[in-house]
Amino acid sequence: MNRAGGRGATLRTGFGILVVWTLAALLVRGSLSDVLAVHGARPDFLVMVLVYWALVAGPAPGTAAGFLVGLVADADLGRGLGLQAGLFSLSGYVVGHAGQQLIRENPFLQGGLVGVVAAGVGVARAAALFSEPGSGGWMGALPLVLGSALYSALLAPLLYWLALRFGLPDPLSRVPAEE
Amino acid sequence: MATLSSGDRREIAVLAVCLGASALLLAFGGRLDTAWVARLEAGLLWPANQARDFVESVSFGRAENQRLKGELLRLRTEKILLQQAGAEAERLRRALRFAEPQGPVLLPARVVGVWGEPWPLVFQLSVGSEDGVRAGQPVVAPEGLVGRVAEVAARSARAALLTDPALAVACEVVPGGARGVLRFRAERRPGLYLSLVPLTDTVRVGQEVATSGLSAFFPQGLPVGAVARVGRDPNGLVQEIEVRPHAPLGRLREVFVVVDVERLAPWGAAGADSAPAGPRAPAGSAMAPAVAAPDSVRAPGGGPR
Numbered sequence: 001m002n003r004a005g006g007r008g009a010t011l012r013t014g015f016g017i018l019v020v021w022t023l024a025a026l027l028v029r030g031s032l033s034d035v036l037a038v039h040g041a042r043p044d045f046l047v048m049v050l051v052y053w054a055l056v057a058g059p060a061p062g063t064a065a066g067f068l069v070g071l072v073a074d075a076d077l078g079r080g081l082g083l084q085a086g087l088f089s090l091s092g093y094v095v096g097h098a099g100q101q102l103i104r105e106n107p108f109l110q111g112g113l114v115g116v117v118a119a120g121v122g123v124a125r126a127a128a129l130f131s132e133p134g135s136g137g138w139m140g141a142l143p144l145v146l147g148s149a150l151y152s153a154l155l156a157p158l159l160y161w162l163a164l165r166f167g168l169p170d171p172l173s174r175v176p177a178e179e
Numbered sequence: 180m181a182t183l184s185s186g187d188r189r190e191i192a193v194l195a196v197c198l199g200a201s202a203l204l205l206a207f208g209g210r211l212d213t214a215w216v217a218r219l220e221a222g223l224l225w226p227a228n229q230a231r232d233f234v235e236s237v238s239f240g241r242a243e244n245q246r247l248k249g250e251l252l253r254l255r256t257e258k259i260l261l262q263q264a265g266a267e268a269e270r271l272r273r274a275l276r277f278a279e280p281q282g283p284v285l286l287p288a289r290v291v292g293v294w295g296e297p298w299p300l301v302f303q304l305s306v307g308s309e310d311g312v313r314a315g316q317p318v319v320a321p322e323g324l325v326g327r328v329a330e331v332a333a334r335s336a337r338a339a340l341l342t343d344p345a346l347a348v349a350c351e352v353v354p355g356g357a358r359g360v361l362r363f364r365a366e367r368r369p370g371l372y373l374s375l376v377p378l379t380d381t382v383r384v385g386q387e388v389a390t391s392g393l394s395a396f397f398p399q400g401l402p403v404g405a406v407a408r409v410g411r412d413p414n415g416l417v418q419e420i421e422v423r424p425h426a427p428l429g430r431l432r433e434v435f436v437v438v439d440v441e442r443l444a445p446w447g448a449a450g451a452d453s454a455p456a457g458p459r460a461p462a463g464s465a466m467a468p469a470v471a472a473p474d475s476v477r478a479p480g481g482g483p484r
Contacts, residue, residue: 075216076294082205089197141365148297
């Protein structure tokens with residue numbers, strides 16, 4: 001009983017953190033995207049949120065969080081729901097497992113996971129955008145998508161390190177991933 | 180065969196449920212209203228935008244003031260010249276019995292959110308149906324065309340930008356009149372391309388591109404960009420012209436929605452009759468079509484400014 005209650009409280013706290021992180025990501029993306037753009041490449045803050053939260057919480061909560069964050073991303077784009085929700089769910093599951101198998105405190109692992117997920121989601125998003133008749137192919141957008149993924153991969157560990165430097169609690173060391 | 184633990188089964192079940200729900204939404208979720216999410220985000224972004232505007236106004240206000248003073252002097256001079264030219268055009272129009280031109284009326288709007296990765300695709304605007312905004316209306320910046328209103332709520336709207344591959348605009352090269360369809364494409368180099376231009380039309384780098392008025396949504400003469408490169412379509416039958424947009428789509432904070440003159444007439448002090456008589460856009464601005472008189476430009480959320 002106590003164990004179940006403690007677990008529920010941990011999950012509630014975790015989802016609270018997720019909501020705060022997602023709101024912060026939307027805030028930064030919506031109001032500072034032009035400032036942060038480098039040669040057209042822009043960091044994917046929602047992917048950063050998902051990767052770090054899945055590393056913290058593990059596969060099952062990571063999958064559920066991916067679904068919710070993906071729905072927000074789908075609603076933003078206004079092209080129907082489902083595509084990014086599915087991609088983010090899958091990403092949350094994979095990253096959650098990676099967090100259990102690998103050293104999740106390693107900034108190279110964090111950056112690598114953010115880069116891979118951002119690239120995968122970006123490619124699928126670009127393919128979906130250009131899927132309508134007459135809109136042509138999307139391979140030319142690949143450098144921009146990969147550049148944005150690389151940008152996200154470099155920025156994410158830096159933001160994490162900065163957050164720790166400013167005294168924010170380290171979720172990767174304090175909240176254990178699911179066994 | 181290895182057996183799955185209860186934890187593994189739970190994880191796979193969650194994944195299956197999420198993927199199944201995603202697939203269902205993808206198949207049948209097209210009719211769901213998602214505009215409230217964007218409205219919620221716009222509301223959340225409002226304080227941040229206000230803070231940013233305040234910082235920018237303090238930081239750049241002085242330099243902007245100096246620049247605007249110089250601009251004001253230049254515009255006063257141009258106004259006199261344009262008034263003379265307008266009077267002459269009016270005399271000639273009457274002599275030839277041409278119809279009065281109907282200039283677009285511009286509704287100012289703030290960009291409260293920019294969505295889309297890795298390039299901006301959608302603007303969330305601070306005006307909505309209560310301000311006279313309707314789906315399909317063009318969205319412009321002082322530099323040129325930005326996009327089109329895609330979805331409208333009571334007090335907000337969502338504009339698809341020129342970078343949206345689904346948005347096609349009928350355009351022409353000025354001067355010359357070579358017509359084609361402008362669309363964002365990314366086969367080789369991502370950018371705006373004017374396609375379906377016949378090989379017999381001569382187009383040069385640096386020429387202006389404006390809306391041709393042949394599409395249902397965009398009136399004629401809205402500036403879009405300049406020709407950056409002229410090439411051939413892969414099949415070699417028509418030209419493919421790369422266009423560099425005038426409007427800095429990633430950095431815009433204020434835009435205008437082009438609202439019909441007829442729609443504004445009952446509300447504004449200046450209706451359809453007075454709009455064409457309003458001041459023209461300055462020659463230095465890319466907004467070549469007639470801009471509505473200041474009293475016919477409505478303030479968002481209220482009556483005439």
